[in-house]
Amino acid sequence: MGDIAYPFLTLDHSSVNAEPWECLDPEGWTKPVSGMAETWDYNSDLTVTRKIEINREIAAMQLDIPIGSLNLQLWVRAGTGSGNLPRIWLQPKVFDCWDESLQIDYFVRGEDLSNRLFLEATIVALPGEKSGTLSPSFPASKVWQDHLDIRLEGSEPRFPIELASFSRLFASRPEIHALWYLDWVPSEMSRDFSGSVRLLINKDHENFAQRFVSGDRYTLQVIMADVMSQIITSAIQLPEPFRTLEACEFGTVGSYALYWINLCFPGQRSETIMSSLEHTPSRFHASIQSNADIGEVS
Incomplete structure (x- = not known):
């Protein structure tokens, strides 16, 4: 979760297992996504994929919410732009976390990208009827988040x-x-x-x-x-x-x-x-x- 001190209970790696992002090529092969997308150009669309597993029993204990009232959603969004912060956020995708294993496939058009691609995954808790004093109580409270910043090779001019x-x-x-x-x-x-x-x-x-x-x-x-x-x-x-x-x-x-x-x-x-x-x-x-x-x- 980082170093932010949230005013409510959150999730950690024992309840959320997030595998690394991968890039899916047109032939269906996947390869790991690192901090640099090599040989990329504006004519290339990107499909990034990832698997996230949530142990609902541990998550319920960590959030002090009865497992029957545990209502989680996974939000995935991509940002783009130059510099170290995204200037434009693209359309997010929302997944209901009823199953313990989620397969994320996120498609990004090459023409929408500029300089960098920011991938952000966020798990939010929706308020339930029965919860503890420190349980997240506001709508869409962030209980877990990570992100990846990818520099797009080819987005900067190539000159000798x-x-x-x-x-x-x-x-x-x-x-x-x-x-x-x-x-x-x-x-x-x-x-x-x-x-x-x-x-x-x-x-x-x-x-x-x-x-x-x-x-x-x-x-x-x-x-x-x-x-x-x-x-x-x-x-x-x-x-x-x-x-x-x-x-x-x-x-x-x-x-x-x-x-x-x-x-x-x-x-x-x-x-x-x-x-x-x-x-x-x-x-x-x-x-x-x-x-x-x-x-x-x-």
Whole structure:
């Protein structure tokens, strides 16, 4: 249950046996789900499955509710979004816990997902007529919960990343002491992202380069924010930016620019975003930076 001190009795591992989540492929084979869904893309739907066993006799004792009055439900829901918290919760599924063994199958469309998949399983107790003083008495009281946070490989743009010596690459140039350098051409929004955008990390700064290689969360967030800022800033200054970017095919620089604009400035017109860039640049860049957090990298 974690470290939360609930004001009523709850369940523990002796009454709830939850097996690990598994992913079901189209041919019916299952494989364990870890913190990374490898080789995933937006065209791939996901079916996750799991078995949870509830010992109703022990559960009744732990909740101080007569077994005949024990009424439990299992709620399963999925969330998605960038960062370390879900921005959107998808449709939940509810299972009545009359049997001691529950088989969960949860289908998620690939087009509904973004960056991460959060799986949450919660057992709630519905109030009964006869219960103890510390028994859960409010409707849908949470008596057990666990969750899994999965990073979706393929949800972040794939572009070449290279460790390079800037003292050699940019000798006698102002860029020589930069920590990183984004190599791209702003006018080429219709080109493939992975073939036209390259991120160079200055290996002359050994400590910084090591933090990047090790996947330090905040180092990656700052770098990703700069990448997003450069591309968004150039894209939003195009004539009729939304119409231009919407015409770009999936996987192009323009398609990523449009995705990031909608992520950082949802529902805003291009004129409003441009005004923010010109008149409130601090808020403009802070909005991008807050959406550049990809969470912990495992």
